[in-house]
Amino acid sequence: MSSEPKTVFVGLAGLGNVGAGVYKNLIRNGDILTDRTGVRIKVKRIAVRSLEKYTDMQIPEGMLTTDWRDLVNDPEIPVIVELIGGVTEAYDLVKTAILAGKTVVTGNKALLAGHGYELIALAEQEDVPLYFEAAVAGGIPIIKAVREALIGNHIQAIYGIINGTTNYILTRMSDAGLSYEDALGEAQALGYAESDPTLDVNGWDAGHKAIILAWLSYGDWVKPEQVYVEGVTHLTQTDLKFARSMGYAVKLLGVIRLDATNRIEVRVQPCLIPQTNIMANVHGVMNAVAVYGDIVGETLFYGSGAGQNATSSSVISDLADAVDNLTNEAGDNNGFVPQGHYGACLPVDETVSRYYLRLRVDDRPGVIASISKIIADHGIGILSLQQPEVDPGADADLMLMLHQATFGKMKQAVAAIAGLECVLAPPVLLRVESLKAREG
Secondary structure, X not given: OOOOOEXXXXXXXXXXXXXXXXXXXXXXXXXXXXXXXXXXXXXXEEEOOOOHHHHHHOOOOOOEEXXXXXXXXXXXXXXXXXXXXXXXXXXXXXXXHHHOOOEEEEOOHHHHHXXXXXXXXXXXXXXXXXXXXXXXXXXOOHHHHHHHHOOOOOEEEEEEEOOHHHHHHXXXXXXXOOOHHXXXXXXXXXXXXXXXXXXXXXXXXXXXXXXXXXXXXXXXXXXXXXXXXXXXXXXXXXHHHHHHXXXXXXXXXXXXXXOOOOOEEEEEEEEEEEOOOHXXXXXXXXXXXXXXXXXXXXXXXXXXXXXXXXXXXXXXXXXXXXXXXXXXXXXXXXXOOXXXXXXXXXXXXXXXXXXXXXXXXXXXXXXXXXXXXXXXHOOOOEXXXXXXXOOOOOEEEEEEEEEEEEHHHHHHHHHHHHOOOXXXXXXXXXXXXXXXXXXX
16 A cells, blocks of 8 residues: 655745646646655645735635745745746845755746856755746746756757747738737737737847856856847838748747857847748747757757746646655755856857848939948848839838858948938848858
């Protein structure tokens, strides 16, 4: 006859979308989780901002508190799950919990991007694990894959569609011909975008995730101010149509890559990627992450990148690891500890790619010659040029595909072109990515 499984109590900080999913799914799938782990995982206390807000959730009396310190100070709670969001209060909570010897599970990408180095060092000092699978790509187990499945590989590059909101917007712009504004409004109406979508559409949600992936891959924390981040707010139907006509799709792409001198390239930008690549067919709110290892080659991870159930699945996965570590006395089972410390972050102006450049110009003689001269003077070659026919005297869209160049040199050329009298609107410059282990 089997013995009664041991119960491990959890303190849950935050009962928003993801927190409610964790609480609900721990109850719904509690039996199967107990069967697979040999441990009953049970939420004992939940910290919320307002008690009144959750009266319809049938939470047992006395479980809710408005002070997360009640969770940390409870000697029966060895695991704290931080899902309150933001940075300042979350930092205080996680730091206090670690110093109290508690195992911490968090899905807070902004917190880790800004304070990950300090918090992970503190966790190692205090000999307690810090888990964060839910911080990147929702339900895709990309952290676990890099930490465990690819532990024997040098990571050469990671390319990620790691923000579901912007991927939905770009999908609807491409497939349905919507404007950016209309696609964003649709995403908000469906709950795929927040009422304030700034962190998604300006690229920084993906930027925070890219910083975490860079640390996992290369062992150094890149500071947010070292990461080049560009969003999707300036994209138009014209750009997507031009791209499609040449066999490309436009995606907001996180790029984490090691250059030939072992410097780390970390950036987030809308990019043209070949329609023949499987990542071009990642639609809607789905995410995908391609990882290149020197042994395994290319691996691709695909799934839901956000949402209550997908993200709570990752949190529960970390909880299972946490309780296994606690009940089996495995010691400091942090899993993969990044090694290598490859050194400096590659300045974005030194990064190299091909480019798409769109210009709104006067349709008159000499315009193309003036633009071509500036590009040539900066040592950049033109691969192709398109200009749809327009009525005489009308404005025209001029699209150029350009050879590889450093981003710094390309910006200089675009600035000079923007100063021409014949250029009527700010130029649109996008990278063209081959999605290979190394560009070139």
